[in-house]
Amino acid sequence: MNLWKSLSSLLIAPTCPLCDRPSPRFFCRDCDRQLHACQFDRPAADWQGDLPIFAWGKYEGTLKRSIAALKYNGQPQIAQPLGLWLGEAWQQTMQIPACAIVPIPLHAAKQKQRGYNQATLLAESFCQATRLPLASDALWRIRSTEAQFKLGAIDRAQNLANAFAVNSAFRQRSAGVLLLDDIYTTGATVNAAASCLQQQGIRVRGVIALSRTAKR
Numbered sequence: 646m647n648l649w650k651s652l653s654s655l656l657i658a659p660t661c662p663l664c665d666r667p668s669p670r671f672f673c674r675d676c677d678r679q680l681h682a683c684q685f686d687r688p689a690a691d692w693q694g695d696l697p698i699f700a701w702g703k704y705e706g707t708l709k710r711s712i713a714a715l716k717y718n719g720q721p722q723i724a725q726p727l728g729l730w731l732g733e734a735w736q737q738t739m740q741i742p743a744c745a746i747v748p749i750p751l752h753a754a755k756q757k758q759r760g761y762n763q764a765t766l767l768a769e770s771f772c773q774a775t776r777l778p779l780a781s782d783a784l785w786r787i788r789s790t791e792a793q794f795k796l797g798a799i800d801r802a803q804n805l806a807n808a809f810a811v812n813s814a815f816r817q818r819s820a821g822v823l824l825l826d827d828i829y830t831t832g833a834t835v836n837a838a839a840s841c842l843q844q845q846g847i848r849v850r851g852v853i854a855l856s857r858t859a860k861r
């Protein structure tokens with residue numbers, strides 16, 4: 646046993662990753678409450694149309710801050726509870742056959758810089774909760790794209806054209822796939838990913854997002 650490790654775990658109380666206050670739970674009580682204040686009452690309200698959307702919460706406040714911490718502050722562990730909540734909400738709401746879960750990939754250069762893809766981490770945790778199969782390398786991001794938030798809707802779509810490719814080793818299940826991402830904004834990213842999969846004859850049943858901006 647590593648003595649130093651066991652000593653320091655006794656001396657250093659765990660802290661909440663969002664506010665740094667000591668907390669025996671992963672998120673402290675305050676942050677947990679603020680996160681759940683962002684949760685949608687009806688996550689499947691937009692489960693309709695060609696590319697239906699299931700979103701856990703509104704992209705604002707503490708949920709927005711936690712996603713920023715996950716992506717930009719090197720706190721990948723935040724994906725674990727958030728992916729679990731997303732999975733629990735899915736299980737309570739949806740009855741869809743066992744589709745494979747395909748996280749929206751990052752370009753390799755960006756992933757190397759960040760050290761991980763937050764959508765893959767969320768999908769791993771989501772799949773633990775739902776027991777749906779994870780297909781984390783079904784899709785590749787072959788073109789580095791400009792940060793989407795700087796662009797308008799038409800520019801977003803153009804920016805993403807041909808950004809994705811399907812891994813030739815991916816074998817689809819008859820039930821099809823579900824895309825999973827951290828934020829749903831205009832839908833430009835998931836639409837580009839979905840059309841890439843559909844061109845290969847893969848059925849895309851919908852999009853699962855941890856958060857989304859204002860409703861359509």
Ligand SMILES: [Zn+2]
Pocket residue numbers: 661662663664665666672673674675676677
């Ligand atoms: Zn906190």
